[in-house]
Amino acid sequence: MSGLLPVEEAQARLLALRESLGSENIALSESLGRYLSHDVRALRDQPAVALSAMDGYAIRFDDLPGPWHVIGEVAAGSVPALHVDVGHAVRIFTGAMLPEGADTVIVQEDVALSGGQLLLTGDGPGSRGRHIRARAIDFAAGDCLLPAGTRLTPGAIAAAAMSGAGQLAVGMRPRVAIVTTGDELVQPGRELAPGQIPDSNGAMLAAMLAGDVADPVLPHHIPDDREKLAHVLKELARRHDVIVTVGGASVGDHDHVRAALEAAGGSLDFWRIAMRPGKPVIAGRLGDAILLGLPGNPSSAFVTATMFLLPLVRHLAGARDPLPVVHRAPLAAALSAGGARRDYLRARLENGELVPLFGQDSGLTLPFASANALLIREIGAPARDAGEMADYIAVA
Known part of the structure; x- marks a missing residue:
C-alpha cells in the first residue's frame, strides 16, 4: 500500500527523534x-585468591593416597597461617582460602579419621587442583x-x-505522559451512559510502562476537542520526554491528534505504517518531547505500544537493544497467506508451539488478555501448514 512505512523504518525514525537521556549514579539496591x-x-579479581569449592581437606596431590596428619582447619573469611607439607592435611570449608603448600581439596565424603590419621575411603580427587576455585577464574x-x-x-x-x-x-528514567482521547471514554469503574465505554487503554499503557523504566504514569483523558488537546499537549511537552496519545490518530472528523500537534507548535515526522493492527501511528516532535500517537482500538494500542512505545522508552533510558526480540517456533495450526500489511496476530505459545487466538479484530480485548505472543505474518507471506516455523514476539 503506497504511503505506508515499513515497521523497521518507522522504528528507526522514531528512535532517531532524540538521543538517549543523561545518566545518574544510583545505589545497587535501586538499579533493577x-x-x-x-x-x-x-x-578486583574474583576470587582474589584460590578458594576451596567444597567442604573437605586441603592436601598436596602428590601425597595421594595418604594417609595424612591433620594439622588444623581454615574457615571462609579467615586467613590461614598454616603451611601444608608432605603428609599434612588441613580441614577446609567451602569458600575458605587455600593454605600455602596445598594444591588440591579432597572432599570429606572420600575420607575418614581413624587413630589420629586421615585415610582415603573413596575415589579421591582425580587431578591436581580438583575442588579449587583458582584466582580470577570468575x-x-x-x-x-x-x-x-x-x-x-x-x-x-x-x-x-x-x-x-x-x-x-x-x-535517566523517561518522563512519559499518557493522553487518551474520545468523548465515549469513561474512567474505569464509573457508571456508563449509553454509548460510553471504560477507558481501558489508559490503564493498559500505564501497566505496560510500569513494567519498564519509565517514571510512574497516571493517564490523562481529553474529550474530542482539538483546541483543548493542543493546549494539553503544549503543557505536557514542557515537563515530559514522551507524550503518548491514544485514539484520534486516523482520518475521521473526530480524529484531532495530527491537527492538535501542529496547533501546539509541533512537527510531524511520519504517519501510517504497513502493519495490522495499528496502521494509523503518528510520530513527531513538540519542543524537546516526542509525541507518539497510537490508534484507539484496544488491540491496536497494545500491539503498537509493544512495537513503538516500549522501544522508545528503552532507547531514551539507554538500552543497547531496545527493539523487541523476534523468536521462532512451530505453528500449532495452519496459517493463511499474508496480505498487504505485516500482521501481528495475538497468539499463545503452548508446549513450544504457536496457537493463534480466536478473534483478531482490533476492537476486541479478550484475545490479547490471554495472549503471551504476537505471531508475525509477513506481507505477502504464503499460507503455512501446522508444524512450519513462524516468527513471534513474546509479550507479557
Missing part, C-alpha cells in the same frame, strides 16, 4: 531494570563485565556488586 550508561569494569581486575546499555537483572546486579562497585551509572 535500569540500563547501564557506562561499562562496568571489575575493580573475572580479573579490568575485565568489562557488563557493557553500557545492559539491562540490570538480579544476576547482573550481583556481578556488579562482586566487581567492587558500590553505585552504578544508569540512564
Whole structure:
C-alpha cells in the first residue's frame, strides 16, 4: 500500500527523534531494570585468591593416597597461617582460602579419621587442583563485565556488586505522559451512559510502562476537542520526554491528534505504517518531547505500544537493544497467506508451539488478555501448514 512505512523504518525514525537521556549514579539496591550508561569494569579479581569449592581437606596431590596428619582447619573469611607439607592435611570449608603448600581439596565424603590419621575411603580427587576455585577464574581486575546499555537483572546486579562497585551509572528514567482521547471514554469503574465505554487503554499503557523504566504514569483523558488537546499537549511537552496519545490518530472528523500537534507548535515526522493492527501511528516532535500517537482500538494500542512505545522508552533510558526480540517456533495450526500489511496476530505459545487466538479484530480485548505472543505474518507471506516455523514476539 503506497504511503505506508515499513515497521523497521518507522522504528528507526522514531528512535532517531532524540538521543538517549543523561545518566545518574544510583545505589545497587535501586538499579533493577535500569540500563547501564557506562561499562562496568571489575575493580578486583574474583576470587582474589584460590578458594576451596567444597567442604573437605586441603592436601598436596602428590601425597595421594595418604594417609595424612591433620594439622588444623581454615574457615571462609579467615586467613590461614598454616603451611601444608608432605603428609599434612588441613580441614577446609567451602569458600575458605587455600593454605600455602596445598594444591588440591579432597572432599570429606572420600575420607575418614581413624587413630589420629586421615585415610582415603573413596575415589579421591582425580587431578591436581580438583575442588579449587583458582584466582580470577570468575573475572580479573579490568575485565568489562557488563557493557553500557545492559539491562540490570538480579544476576547482573550481583556481578556488579562482586566487581567492587558500590553505585552504578544508569540512564535517566523517561518522563512519559499518557493522553487518551474520545468523548465515549469513561474512567474505569464509573457508571456508563449509553454509548460510553471504560477507558481501558489508559490503564493498559500505564501497566505496560510500569513494567519498564519509565517514571510512574497516571493517564490523562481529553474529550474530542482539538483546541483543548493542543493546549494539553503544549503543557505536557514542557515537563515530559514522551507524550503518548491514544485514539484520534486516523482520518475521521473526530480524529484531532495530527491537527492538535501542529496547533501546539509541533512537527510531524511520519504517519501510517504497513502493519495490522495499528496502521494509523503518528510520530513527531513538540519542543524537546516526542509525541507518539497510537490508534484507539484496544488491540491496536497494545500491539503498537509493544512495537513503538516500549522501544522508545528503552532507547531514551539507554538500552543497547531496545527493539523487541523476534523468536521462532512451530505453528500449532495452519496459517493463511499474508496480505498487504505485516500482521501481528495475538497468539499463545503452548508446549513450544504457536496457537493463534480466536478473534483478531482490533476492537476486541479478550484475545490479547490471554495472549503471551504476537505471531508475525509477513506481507505477502504464503499460507503455512501446522508444524512450519513462524516468527513471534513474546509479550507479557
